[in-house]
Amino acid sequence: MATDTAIRTEEFQVNMGPQHPSTHGVFRMVLTMDGERVVDCEPHIGFLHRSMEKMAENRLYIQFLPMADRIDYLSSMFCAVAHCEAVEQFMEIEVPPRAKYLRTMFMELNRIASHCIFFGVFALDLGAVTPFLYGFRERELTMDLLEMTSGQRITFNYVRFGGVAADLPESFFPAVERFIKVFPGRVTDYERILNENEIFLARTKGIGVVDAARAINYGWSGPNLRSSGVDFDLRQNMPYEAYGELGYEPVVLPNGDCYDRYLARILEMRASHALIKKCMEGLPEGPTQKEKVSKFPKLPAGEVYVRVESPRGDYGLYLVSDGTDKPYRYKLRTPSFNNLSMIREMLRGVYLADIVPIFGSLDVILPDVDR
Amino acid sequence: MARLPFDQIAAKMKDAFGDAVVEVNEGNKVPFVLVEADAVARAAHFLRDEPELSFDYLMYVTAVDLPEEDKLTLVYHYFSYRNQQSLMVKADVPRRGGSVRSVAHLYAAAEWLEREVYDLFGVTFEGHPNLKRILTPEGFQGHPLLKDFANEDYVPFPDKMPAK
Numbered sequence: 001m002a003t004d005t006a007i008r009t010e011e012f013q014v015n016m017g018p019q020h021p022s023t024h025g026v027f028r029m030v031l032t033m034d035g036e037r038v039v040d041c042e043p044h045i046g047f048l049h050r051s052m053e054k055m056a057e058n059r060l061y062i063q064f065l066p067m068a069d070r071i072d073y074l075s076s077m078f079c080a081v082a083h084c085e086a087v088e089q090f091m092e093i094e095v096p097p098r099a100k101y102l103r104t105m106f107m108e109l110n111r112i113a114s115h116c117i118f119f120g121v122f123a124l125d126l127g128a129v130t131p132f133l134y135g136f137r138e139r140e141l142t143m144d145l146l147e148m149t150s151g152q153r154i155t156f157n158y159v160r161f162g163g164v165a166a167d168l169p170e171s172f173f174p175a176v177e178r179f180i181k182v183f184p185g186r187v188t189d190y191e192r193i194l195n196e197n198e199i200f201l202a203r204t205k206g207i208g209v210v211d212a213a214r215a216i217n218y219g220w221s222g223p224n225l226r227s228s229g230v231d232f233d234l235r236q237n238m239p240y241e242a243y244g245e246l247g248y249e250p251v252v253l254p255n256g257d258c259y260d261r262y263l264a265r266i267l268e269m270r271a272s273h274a275l276i277k278k279c280m281e282g283l284p285e286g287p288t289q290k291e292k293v294s295k296f297p298k299l300p301a302g303e304v305y306v307r308v309e310s311p312r313g314d315y316g317l318y319l320v321s322d323g324t325d326k327p328y329r330y331k332l333r334t335p336s337f338n339n340l341s342m343i344r345e346m347l348r349g350v351y352l353a354d355i356v357p358i359f360g361s362l363d364v365i366l367p368d369v370d371r
Numbered sequence: 372m373a374r375l376p377f378d379q380i381a382a383k384m385k386d387a388f389g390d391a392v393v394e395v396n397e398g399n400k401v402p403f404v405l406v407e408a409d410a411v412a413r414a415a416h417f418l419r420d421e422p423e424l425s426f427d428y429l430m431y432v433t434a435v436d437l438p439e440e441d442k443l444t445l446v447y448h449y450f451s452y453r454n455q456q457s458l459m460v461k462a463d464v465p466r467r468g469g470s471v472r473s474v475a476h477l478y479a480a481a482e483w484l485e486r487e488v489y490d491l492f493g494v495t496f497e498g499h500p501n502l503k504r505i506l507t508p509e510g511f512q513g514h515p516l517l518k519d520f521a522n523e524d525y526v527p528f529p530d531k532m533p534a535k
Contacts (some may be wrong), residue, residue, distance in 0.1 A: 048508040053491075055517055089400065216428050216452060219480030230452060237455055304400045305448065305459075318446070320435055331446075333431040341483040370506060 009034055014352075018047050020290035023107075025366025029343070033352065041347040045340070048370040056330035061087050061161070062295055065326070069155035071332060072368035074117060077103075077110040078293045078310040079144075080159040085240065086319040087161050090299040097242075097284040099163040104223045104242040105279040106146060106158065108272040112183075113142040113271075114155045114311035115265045118363045119190055122262060125360040126203050131193055140185050141179050148172050161297065163289030176280060183273050190266055208358035209347055211256055218345075220337035222313025224362060227264040228256035234309035237352035245276050258361040265363070298325045312336050312363060374454045375423060377402045383424070387417055393404055393463075403446075404412045411447065411462045412472035412498075418458065419477055420450055426451045426458055429478040432485055436466070443492060457525035462505045464494055466517070473499040491516040 017028035026047035029059040034042040052071055056064045061083075068083040069076035081103055088095065095103075120135025143153045148169055158165050194200050210220075215228040226233065233250035235243045251267040253260040272308035309316045313335030320329035339362050346358055375383075381395040383402055391410035396403050406414050418426040426449035435444045442463045450457045466472060473496035474482040485496045486505040493514035496502055504511060513520055 020474070046504075046508065049506040214479075217479045219429060219484075232452055232455075296477050301401050307456075314430070316430060316448075318431070318433065318448070329433075329435045331431065331433040333448075337483065337487075339424060341480060345479075 011039055017353065017358050018041060022360060024121065024364065028159055028368050030104060034237045036351050038347050038350050038352065038355065041344050043343050045369050048367050050371065052371045053330050056327050058326065060325050061297055061327065066155065066157045069157055072312070072334065072365050073154055074114045074207050074365055075110050075310045075312065076155050077107050077158065078308050078315055079106060080156070080310045081304050082315055083319045084161055086160045086300065086304050087297060089304045089306065090302065090321060091297055093162050093290055093293060095163055096287050096290055098286045099288045100242040101279050101283050102164050102288060103159060104246065105276055108275045109142045110295065111272045111311045112269050113139045115269050118265050123194060125356045127198060131190065134189060138183065140212035145172065145175055145179060148175065160289060167288045180273070180280070182370050184270065186367065187266065189331045201259065203357050204262060204361070207258045207354050208361060209255065209257045211307070215256070218342040221335050221338065222266060222310070223264040224313065224339050226250055226259055227253040227260035234307055234314060238307065240308065242279065246275055248275065258357045261361040296325055298323070309337060312365065312368060313339060332371055333370045334371060336364040340364045340369055374456050380424060384414065388414065401459050405460050405461045408462045408464050408471050411445070412474050414460055415447065415474040415477050419443060424451065425453050428452055429480045429484065430457065432481060433486055434488055434494060436464065436492065436516065438518050441466055443494060445471065445494065470495040470497060472497050475499050493517065
């Protein structure tokens with residue numbers, strides 16, 4: 001409102017990123033500011049573009065398998081499962097039940113690891129250091145379990161066409177038992193340290209509110225979408241692997257602000273923990289790898305679309321085959337790309353200090369955006 | 372929740388667009404409807420606003436390069452949260468200089484998705500608010516996901532490289 005006493009201000013531009021501690025990778029925003037207010041934001045992505053899709057077209061299906069882990073390094077199990085599921089749909093093979101359970105369990109462990117990082121880094125962005133150490137402590141527990149079985153801590157290369165690479169080692173059982181026992185208490189620690197922290201609440205409650213219609217229009221998915229009140233989770237609505245037998249109740253929250261997006265992930269950690277417990281209880285006996293599945297498959301011509309609920313949302317793979325042993329087109333529908341695309345609209349009109357919580361609460365991973 | 376089977380959706384689209392629906396393919400693992408390139412945006416509008424369909428979510432937009440047939444196939448994959456079903460719509464455009472109407476005014480998600488297709492395949496989207504390259508660096512030449520793309524001459528940031 002212009003009055004006689006209003007001070008005339010001049011707009012100026014600020015570069016945030018590409019190298020900025022809160023951008024979780026390499027992401028640049030050119031902010032047009034009016035004092036403390038953001039007038040406009042021009043996002044620049046692509047700094048981590050590795051042309052994954054083009055590389056996939058030039059490789060055998062098995063050669064791309066370890067690379068699929070690197071699309072989103074915090075949830076590599078999901079990328080690998082999507083790759084294998086797509087190939088299996090072409091080959092029309094059914095994975096043995098034990099392998100399905102193992103895939104499901106390791107996906108959930110991976111989800112916990114990813115959400116632990118979110119918890120730690122989100123709090124760190126807002127100035128709290130302790131949660132960062134807490135988050136990495138529990139992530140280490142899941143990493144240990146994954147390392148025992150797959151031999152790797154981050155890029156597991158564990159899933160195979162028609163099964164998984166290895167059965168559980170002896171040492172896994174006591175370790176997972178310990179994990180199942182201690183983890184809920186650790187999540188309680190998380191909740192105690194942040195859920196009612198006044199500074200945390202002041203910086204996240206009512207900040208960056210997105211309603212369901214807008215979230216859907218921008219192609220949001222995963223915890224971001226569910227914290228805007230949309231009751232949709234692929235694990236419940238379109239179950240794959242062992243989710244159909246295990247059953248899953250999605251975490252849905254009504255407010256759509258930064259706080260709900262944070263809380264959704266904390267509650268999902270508990271839900272994942274319950275799934276891991278169910279997996280261990282109901283783990284069927286039997287082989288972990290279907291026999292006589294070609295390692296160098298030649299897939300029939302055609303196309304499939306596979307959807308997996310990754311920690312960041314609806315991870316999709318559109319695979320076109322022309323009948324050879326290499327993909328003809330390998331389109332990755334990565335959730336972070338769509339989740340990030342609203343950033344410009346979300347940042348218009350907010351304070352400079354709210355940029356970090358808004359961006360952090362989306363939990364995007366830049367390699368997943370840029371591919 | 373009234374979920375229409377694919378053949379009824381295809382029939383509805385045929386009623387609405389007549390000859391602009393070129394092909395209805397049910398045999399594919401992902402059934403799809405092929406429409407004329409100039410009907411892409413109209414079809415999107417129809418699919419979103421028709422109450423029985425309400426495809427309110429655009430999962431992705433991409434293209435498949437088919438040099439032997441000298442065409443690019445654009446792929447739009449929609450999803451309906453209300454009915455929990457998906458629908459794939461395809462459209463053929465020429466390999467060079469292909470152009471369709473943008474759907475960014477209907478689906479905000481399309482703004483970045485169409486930029487990506489423009490960047491990687493060179494298809495232009497008319498009426499797009501901000502059609503620029505998105506993944507490749509500034510000053511990049513060519514469209515990398517075309518099958519005949521060759522990047523041997525490409526030098527990233529030539530003005531910042533030491534002279535040979």
